[in-house]
Amino acid sequence: MTSPPTVRYRALIADLVAASRRHETALTAAVQSHADGIATIEHDLAAADDAVIAASARMAHAQRLVAQTDLAAGALWDELKEVRGRRGRRLGPVPPPLPLPEQPASATTDPIALLETAAARIDRARRGGEKLPPLILPLLFALGAACSAVVTLLAAFLQAQGPIGLLAGWLILLGAPLSGLLPARDLADRWFGARLDPGAIALTILAGMLATTALTLA
Structure with a gap:
């Protein structure tokens, strides 16, 4: 029995x-998925733009640092040549920069700190070194005596x-009394960042002479 047309309709x-x-x-889901995809792409593009801008800023800073370092190194080199005189x-x-050896990731070398250290050394050399502190004098005496004693014992063995x-x-x-001068320097x-003055040199040599004499006469 067939259904009436009204029912089929x-x-x-x-x-x-x-x-x-x-x-x-389905259309709503597709539109929403498309919108979500567009938003994700726009977010990724914005993040990429931010990364490029940050990298460009770091590169520009590194270039400025390199230029400043080169200028400072050149100035320090000229000062060093001036301090050394004819030499x-x-x-x-x-000299051109040398590549650094491989270092751990945690080890960083600050060029500014290195330049400041070099500048301090050049300035100290220009002024002839810092003044010797009084506490170093007993150390120089002991060092001169110890070095001379070792050299004297070596001389006695050779004899x-x-x-x-x-x-x-x-x-x-x-030469035993003079053997303590290089270690003392x-x-x-x-x-102490200082140079031996005539008094310190004389004290070191005196200690060496006393030690040498004592061991020779013993």
Whole structure:
């Protein structure tokens, strides 16, 4: 038994309405998905623009820092040549920068700090070094005596090794009182940023002479 035309018409209308609703739902979902995709793309593009701007700013800062470092290095090099006098003429132009060895990521080298250290050393050399603190004098005396004692013992050992050793031992013994000057100079420069004055040199040599004499007469 076939359905009357009215019933079939109503069924077709119902199917059409349902299909229309499904179409609208799918279209709405597609439009929303498209809008979300556009928003994501715009957000990514904005983030990329910000990253490019930040990278450009860092690059510009690095370029300015390199230029300032080169100028400061050139000025310090000229000051160094001036301080060294005639010997400074042989230094030539500013040497090119050398690549740093591989370092851990946490280790950073500040060029400004290095330049400040170099400037301080050049200024100290220009002024002849800092004044020796009084506390260093006992250290210089002890250092001069210790170095001379070691050299004197070495000379005594060589003197017991035959004629050649005897001659070498006497030559070394003559320089024993002066053996503490180089360590004393390094001590004053490294730890106190100073140079040995005539009094400090005389004190170091006196300590060496006393130590050498005491060990020789013992």
